[in-house]
Amino acid sequence: MAKKIFSPIDGGTLEGIARILGNTEYGLTGTELSRFIPEAGLNDIDPTNTKWKRLFNSFINYQNQNKNSNLILKFINITMKPSRFIGESERFEFMRGELNKRLSFIGLTLNEAGVFNPIDTSKTIREAEQRVNRFKSKLENRNIHSKIYEYCNTELIAENYFHSVFEAVKSIFEEIRRKSNLTLDGGELIDKVFSVSNPILKINKLQSGTDISEQKGFANLLKGVFGMFRNTTAHASKIVWNIDEDEALDIMTTVSLIHKKIEKSVTTAN
Structure with missing residues (x-):
């Protein structure tokens, strides 16, 4: 030949x-x-x-x-x-x-x-x-919130799934702190900001039982994301905690949903 x-x-x-x-x-x-x-x-x-x-x-x-x-x-x-x-x-x-x-x-x-x-x-x-950059292209097809690109663009370009997830999850809590003017972190930050009795941020009007359940559920979602992804990626090496493309896309989609909720949340007059 x-x-x-x-x-x-x-x-x-x-x-x-x-x-x-x-x-x-x-x-x-x-x-x-x-x-x-x-x-x-x-x-x-x-x-x-x-x-x-x-x-x-x-x-x-x-x-x-x-x-x-x-x-x-x-x-x-x-x-x-x-x-x-x-x-x-x-x-x-x-x-x-x-x-x-x-x-x-x-x-x-x-x-x-x-x-x-x-x-x-x-x-x-x-x-x-x-x-x-297949990963970034797939995220764009999912209409991922722009805040994710602000916080982890370098990692996305390199298709570094482990650090992309870490930076994306960190971005959630940076945005909560920025919008609430608090310096707390983790569960303490979530409980303080999304309290149903004295909230700093409200994702709805908090007037009905359904509203209250949604606010509580969102706070629990934030705690779950913090515990499962941020704590894990902060303390485990990417060799031990491996993330493939499909998993990273699903995590990023969840983070995007959270950012969209935070963006639409209303600051109380307290």
Whole structure:
């Protein structure tokens, strides 16, 4: 079977890939570039330049000579092998996500095994970002309250379910404190703010038995969320307390409902 020849990658996409792989904070080291550039069959034509420019020039030199991107993709495969990131899964997923935003413009995605899969080519930045960040896209489809994005946008971008849940649940109590002007936390805060006899915040008019039951039920829901999710995520490592995407989506939907209730709640005149 003839080896597939991949078309050259446009300069802008190629620069974006080089900037990610050569990033000073999370990318490859200079020593790694010296190792992996020749291992991929590329020429290290500018070894004294900054990392991303060194890599970009190597890429461009190859494409100009060979009129394809095969060894550039091989370089990505070599450097993004999952086995290289044992103990650094967050770094791997972040780099993979950022690379996939660029790769989507040439109809490729790098899967969790570090292997390329074909996809429909992205045409816009929004399309590329939404394609990569499935979790955030699914939350948007559920009409999640905007406060969640304010408190945990970084974690959502990285698709870090554990910390997304932690920050989202924390946001509930930050909003309650902000709206009630109290500095309490946990059950003490909930009891004080959503009391039925002397409330600071009311989620309804508190005039009927049904209203009172709803206010009490909401307070109990808050305590349950605090105990099950905030306390757990604050004290357990994400290795011990694992959250998958479906669970995270369900938790975020509950947090969103709570935020919508808090937003509509009325401050008493007390």
